[in-house]
Amino acid sequence: MNILILGSGGREHAFAWKLAQSQLCDRLYIAPGNAGTASVGTNIPISYNDFEAVAETIIKNDIELVIVGPEEPLVNGIVDYIESRSDLSKIKIIGPNKAGAQLEGSKDYSKNFMQKHGIPTASSRTFTIEDLAIGLEYLETLPLPIVLKADGLAAGKGVIIAEKHKDAEQAFTEMLVDGKFGSAGSKVVVEQFLKGIELSVFVLCDGENYKILPEAKDYKRIGENDTGLNTGGMGAVSPVIFADANFLRKVEEKVVKPTLRGLKSEGIKYVGFIFIGLMNIKGEPFVIEYNVRMGDPETEVVLPRIQSDFAMLMAATAKGNLNDFDLKISPQVAVTTVLVAGGYPGEYEKGKVISGSDKTEDVHVYHAGTTFNGNAETVTNGGRVMALTGVANSLENAVRKSQRAAQVIQYDGKYFRHDIGMDLIRYND
Template identity: 80%
Template structure:
């Protein structure tokens, strides 16, 4: 089977690494890929939002399965694009159609969906620019802290947690009136702040059947002890100690099953991943958000724990026979530390030569923002540069492996958090 992965980050390198091990995979392509995917697949030089080039590549390389990594092409309708083209209709895709992608593409849609189908979530209201004064009045009578979310895709930066009323008022003005997030902020969801411990649960569905993949906890803020600006993710851990069998059973019954039955009831054929961002509030799960793809860097701790053939898992999903597939999960602990460019998540420089990666042993190294320079040296090409995953029988050893690898990789301006997983070690104590 010829397989194409869309995307260029650590998630896509992890997908490519796992799929390349399968006897089911004949040829593997990644568009546009990075320096890491180039070692296990053929990179194709076009953007994942360039549907015309995607069409040509799929037909030229006789691709039978397309796995969509990022959310953007899904929200932009890549699945619908394939379904509407007579020459592409037979090709299978892992990812929902545009209707299903609204779960991530519109916070307002997802909140309405949860309320309609009885899925536990924070109380909220949505406001447009015409309702700006109403929004201010809502904030004035709301308990603090309060959460404001841009309705559309805002590259992970569209969520503001305001501790003070004046901060919330300012955020609402910037989103609705000043266009801080462009079209993504045409609507703003204002919701209650949930106090608890955050984690993510990942579901894979073929539209009828589903499998729950290993859960993970990620670390969003740039600074240690969860301080500073939000990022795309500075590290992740799987499994999550506080998510015991009893809690995960509640997640399945109160969130996963109602979500899948709700999609069916609403006439949405959903094939692919559902990333459920959860808050554990005194042992009860509340949904913070849905994503319609795997998380990054969570994928870099979830995939090393999946012992089954991942390409066969993808093929079973695409064919609608996921119930025939046995998912085997390792009991070991995986921890990933993300090394980032100096200045990230603000302005940062690219093109810094990366060294030291050849010295790394017994750790999975996933490239994210990397490429090759004119001398074919691996150089930085993004804010998040690499994810380094340690797997061990204990959380402490997995942390040690991951952190040592993060110290070993070198490039000018490198930064990483040194406390990934440490909160869970303290939680365990």
């Protein structure tokens, strides 16, 4: 089977690494890919938002299965586009159509969906610029802190947690009046702040059946001890100690099953991943958000724990045979530390030569923001550069492996957090 992965990050390198291990995978293509994916497949230098170029790539390379990594092409309707073309009618795609992708594409839609289908979540209200005065008055009535979310896709930067009412009012005005997040902020969801422990649960759906994949916890803030600006993710751990079997049963009964029933009742045949961002509040799950793809860097700790053939898992999903698939999960612990460019998540430079990745030991090195320069050297090409995953029988050893690799790899301006997983070690104590 010839497989095409759309995307260029650590998530896509992890997909490619796992798929390349399967005898079911004949030829593997990644568009556009990165310096890491080039070692396990063939990179195709096209944009995943150029649907015609994607279609041409599918035809030219006899692709049978497409796995869509990032959310943007899904929200833009790439699945609908491929399904609309008669010459691509036999192509199988892992990813929801445009209607299903609204779970991530619109915060307002997803909040209404949760409320309609009885899925536990924070109370909220949505405002547009026409409601500016009403919204500002409403903010004054809320207890602190206050959560404000841009309705649309904002590259992971559209959520603001305001500790003061004046900060909430300023952020609210910047989104609606000043267009801080462009069209993504034309609606603003104002939400009750939930206090608990955050984690993510991943569900794979084939349109009828589902499998729950390993859960994970990620670390979003740039600074140690969860301080500073939000990022796309500075590290992740799987499994999660505070998500015991009882809690995960509640997630399945109170969140996963009602979500899938809700999609079906709205006429949406959902094929692909659902990433459920959760808050564990005194043992009860509350949904923070849905994403319609795997997380990054969570994929880099989830995939090493999947012992089953990943290409066979993807094929079973595409064909609607998930119920017959025997999903095997390793009991080991996976920890990933993300290396980022100096200045990230603000302005940063690209093109810094990377060395030392060949000197790492007993760790999975997943490339994210990397490419090759004119001298065929691997260089930085994004804010998040690499994800380094250690797998071990204990959390402490997995942390040690991941952190040791983070010390070995070098490039100008390298930064990483030294405390990934440390809170869970303390939690264990």
